[in-house]
Amino acid sequence: MLRTPQRPTSLAVLTSGGDAAGMNAAVRAVVRAGLDANLTVYTVYEGLQGLVDGGDRIRRATSESVGGILHQGGTVLGTARSDDFRTPEGRRRAAKNLVELGVEALVVIGGDGSLTGANLFKEEWKDHLDGLVAAGEIDKEMAQASRRLTLVGMVGSIDNDMFGTDMTIGADTALHRIIEALDAIHSTASSHQRAFVVEVMGRNCGYLALMSGIAAGANWVLIPENPPEEDDWEESMMNALRAGRAIGRRLNTVVVAEGAQDKHGNPITAEYVRSVLADRLGEDTRLTSLGHVQRGGAPSAFDRYLSTVLGYAAVEQVVTSPGGEAQLIGLKEHQIISSPLMECVEQTRAVADRIAERDYETAMEMRGGSFRDSFNMLKTMVRAQPHDPEPGQRRLRLGIIHAGAPAPGMNPAVRVAVRVGIDKGHQMFAIRNGFRGFEAGDIHEMDWMSANGWASRGGAELGTSRHQPRGRHFAQIAESIEKFQLDGLLMIGGWVGYQIASQFKEEAEQYPDLNIPVVCFPAAINNDLPGSEVAIGADTALNNIVSDVDKIKQSAVASGRCFVVEVMGRDCGYLALMSGLATGAERVYLPEEGISLADLEADVNSLKIGFRLGKRLGLVITSENSDPVYESGFIKQLFERESEGLFSVRQSILGHIQQGGDPSPFDRIQATRFASKSLEYLIDQALSDAPQSAFMGLQHGRIVFTPLVEFPNLIETDVHRPKDQSWLSLMPLAKVMGRPGSQAL
Ligand code: ADP
Secondary structure, eight states: OOOOOOOOSEEEEEEESSSSSSSHHHHHHHHHHHHHTOOEEEESSSSHHHHOOGGGEEEEETTGGTTOOOSSOOTTOOOOOSSSSSHHHHHHHHHHHHHHHOOOOEEEEOHHHHHHHHHHHHHHHHHHHHHHHHHHOOOOOHHHHHHOOEEEEEBBBBOOOOTOEEEEEEOOHHHHHHHHHHHHHHHHHHTTTTTEEEEEOOOOHHHHHHHHHHHHTEEEEEEESSSSSSSSSSHHHHHHHHHHHHOOOOEEEEEETOBBOTTTTTOHHHHHHHHHHHHHHHOOOOEOOOOGGGSSSSSHHHHHHHHHHHHHHHHHHHSSSSSSOEEEEEEEEEEEEEEEHHHHHHHHHHHHHHTTTHHHHHHHHHHHHHHHHHHHHHHHHHSSOOOOOOOOOOOOOOEEESSSOTTTTHHHHHHHHHHHHTTOEEEEEEEEHHHHHHHHHHHEEOTTTTTTGGGGGOOOOOOEEEEEOOHHHHHHHHHHHHHHOOOOEEOOOOOOHHHHHHHHHHHHTOOGGOSOEEEEEBBTTTTOTOOOSSOOOOHHHHHHHHHHHHHHHHHHTTTTTEEEEOOOOOOHHHHHHHHHHHHOOOOEEOOOHHHHHHHHHHHHHHHHHHHHHTTEOOOOOOOOTOOOOOOOOHHHHHHHHHSSOOOEEEEEEEEEEEEEESSSSHHHHHHHHHHHHHHHHHHHHHHSSSSSOOEEEEEEEEEEEGGGGGHHHEEEEEEESOOOOGGGHHHHHHHHHHTTTTTTO
């Protein structure tokens, strides 16, 4: 009879290879989820070398021992390259250390090297046990008790080059660092009309270079997977840069990935690019090599979220599928998945092999469709002039409008929509100040350079408003459409924009000019729109919240203090839950769940227990409309009144800073992707015989258009949020991670 393997009773977690921001969040998640699953959990210091050394390098972990590390960059466990682990003797010593502690599962957070080493260790496990028994180093019973090793991997690597996951831990933070640097360089470069060459990491993978180039509006990008086609690529690059100068562009930035090469496989170094620009273009050109800056700093909101959900899933994998082939836990199309670890490592290496063999076509293919789309998009965006329209093609006149609150990412979206539209031979019109401007006919044609420099700009240059047209207002809008002969409308905005767009059809019975296709593009920090897992702006808002809460937490280090932080969201708790996960809040209140008196009583009691046990800091996050009576001021007063002097309470309403600031890399990249796809869709509709209006969104990682007539069916009737909110499934995880009553966040 087949016996199902028993679940392990203990696990060890380690970080290895190059460090990456978010590794700490992953360790914290593994430890807390492991304890919650009643496992004995060990943390291993100094990576795989720590396994070999044993002793004090393998320590029993508690919920508190991983408190206060969520916001720290690098890895508190340390990481080291280990020569000992490369030898069978070293690995045997590691096996002995694990057997002596009764560790049956290993969670490794590292790059492909670390995961390969760990996999080898697992495959040899039985041999090591036999060898240790034969040498008398462990007895047979111990070997029998430890006969199986479960191995689960997570990828910690800033390059984002691994198969088995769409994002690796640390890549988003690295993009934050690169974009901060590129934005800073842009301001100095444009003051002096200088050219800048910026080298970013990525020996075999152009992800960081490509995405940062898109996000920061770079003028040329060189990556390993797609070398320039021409032999004299230098001349094409210089022509493009010269043309940019000729039309008044004040800055030229070239981003070069470390592993960039020409089509013959010869390296293209950043220094070489600098010398080309200086000598052949005659520009004052500076080189900046970002180096280790890219690894450093506090992890972004996304990396904290990613690491937390992956860590939690890794423990689930250990508990539910012990033994068996080693697995890699990753995020694919917005879902957590596990795949055979070595298959992922082998595919990752295969791309590097294809690049080395100069089979760039296959290398690009293996990177996937959205990588290729991004590269093509970049090629359009770096053009100094659009392509000429096809002879005889119909030139559409398309309007762009915002509605609702400003969301970071609106400007990059407009920039891309304008350029994609013009490049495809159409005319693009900006409608200023939302639907109020539409009524007033405040409409202006945009040219190729109108949105120059908007790639990194926060706010909404076109202006936006919450104004909701009624009755005769629709007549005025119809007049504007007629006057400017608009063939279609791209609405980049939030709830109010969706509502207005859905009214067009009905109003068109009275005002037939309203009968144009409208595409709604989700841009709202609240992420409260149907048909999309993400709205543009939410990631920037989350990063704003996270960096402010980090500061708030620091302000309380010496005192017994609990913060009640109120975040935006209107009727949607997305920002509250996600920021709670990313900051380690022990309690999150959401409008979706409401707040009861019993909740408040239980929460204040668990806070008291925690502070009595020595806790120094408490953090509760509440979404602005969680309850009409139990709002943040009330909660603050109640907690303070009931604290029995064990802690003081401060209320902090973060307010409009959440909407401000330059868009995050993720918001810029998504805005680019959304804008190009929604504009292509709008063009198709405007040219079709039966044009359809729709709202677009990301569903399981794919862009999907939902007919606008569906809008009323997909939303709650009395509040502003969609019926289906997949992120709510994270609530149980937030509860395990927050551990109310525990001593540390
Ligand atoms: P990364 O995990 O970031 O790819 P490395 O390639 O430097 O980093 O690997 C980290 C460590 O993993 C190495 O120092 C070594 O101890 C171990 N390791 C890597 N490859 C192997 C291997 N083939 N066999 C055994 N151990 C390995």
